[in-house]
Amino acid sequence: MFELQKVSLDYGGTLALKEMDLSLGAGEQVCLIGPSGAGKTSLLGLLNGRVFPTSGRVSVNGEDLTSLSSKSLRQVRSRIAWVPQDLGLVPNLRVNQNIACGRVAAKGTFGLLRSFLAMGKGERDEIHQLLVRMGIGEKLYERTDHLSGGQQQRVAVARALFQKPRAILADEPVSAIDPERAKDLIELLTTVAREEGLTLVASLHDVSLAQRYFDRVIGLRSGEVVFDGKASDEGLEKLYRLGA
């Protein structure tokens, strides 16, 4: 689904990624591991078309992101969900409104505002079904900041699914939460990705979570891939050192 060919990313003097070649298949569940500054966020940003390579080619389902019109790029991005470290929910919005935000790229800001002002029954039912699936069906109209941290995680995953994505990218989604909630969120993300056949790419610090939940682990250091394989492979010791 994602293909990087000789991709370098230079932030005006800082080379964040160095001639990287990488191929991530549809439906794969991939964990990026590496110390701070290794290039994990930069790589996720490239996959999502948020940043463009200084040289090389990034393609999504065969489409070279740098050659797309802004409209086509928006379409590609509308099918890639993004779960940031802080979950990216708006605290004082209601749960249904936060989930509706999942379609902002597809609908535009005015379309989203229309949903806020008068959400149609079809959309409301769809959101409710997602919440039921997440085990918090009764929270549809609750203010988001009145929910527990774990419930907010579920809202963020529901918002991602409402986008009808082909891939979910999660940038350090568990680095600011306690281990139990971290496990729950990774378990939820990997489960829904498997059920929906989505590609999942998440960056993590915790090698044991990577080992337990992901098919493939990619170790990054100084903008280069230094490990690519199963977490159970021999290079695990090396990964531990990377993750430290």
Ligand code: ADP
């Ligand atoms: P990670 O997510 O693994 O911590 P990043 O992708 O955030 O790594 O950063 C990779 C490198 O690029 C680091 O050296 C970082 O300082 C640099 N970098 C990241 N974003 C920017 C930016 N917007 N401007 C300049 N340098 C940046």
